[in-house]
Amino acid sequence: MKPDCRSEEDWGYLCDYWESDKAKQYAEQMKHNRGKLAIPSRGGSRSIANHKFSMTNKETQMLPSPIELYQKLHFDPIKKCINDESRIQYENILQLKEEECVKLVSAGTNIT
Structure with missing residues (x-):
């Protein structure tokens, strides 16, 4: 029991x-x-909002980034990616982030 x-x-x-x-x-x-499912999730029965809340930094009250949230819900800590589609989507997200950062820097925006 x-x-x-x-x-x-x-x-x-x-x-x-x-x-x-x-x-x-x-x-x-x-x-x-x-x-x-094409892109399965490891979120279980908890909502995305609940996962975000549980990942919130207790000291700074900073919410996790969408990329951190995606990684938590679609990656296994031991096996890494759940499947190839999750890995491809994650790589696309990171590439898009890098491209947008390059655009911002080239436009004179300081990224911290």
Whole structure:
């Protein structure tokens, strides 16, 4: 039993549910649906806003950049990219950022 479960009865109910044909069929359907995603996310059931809040620097109250957020949601800390499409999109984002920075610097804007 997990320590945060309310009671042994609840835990038993959940175990019975997870072993049921209905739950197994649902899990298989969700696995099939996730396989259709072109760019999967590691965000789970939490919203993007919730991920942004959890990544906010507690001292400075600075929100994460969109690039940092994309990296958190589409990269595995061990395996790196979730898939090739995620890697390609991330490389495109970084290239676009670099191009925009070059434009700003050439226009005389100081980037810090």
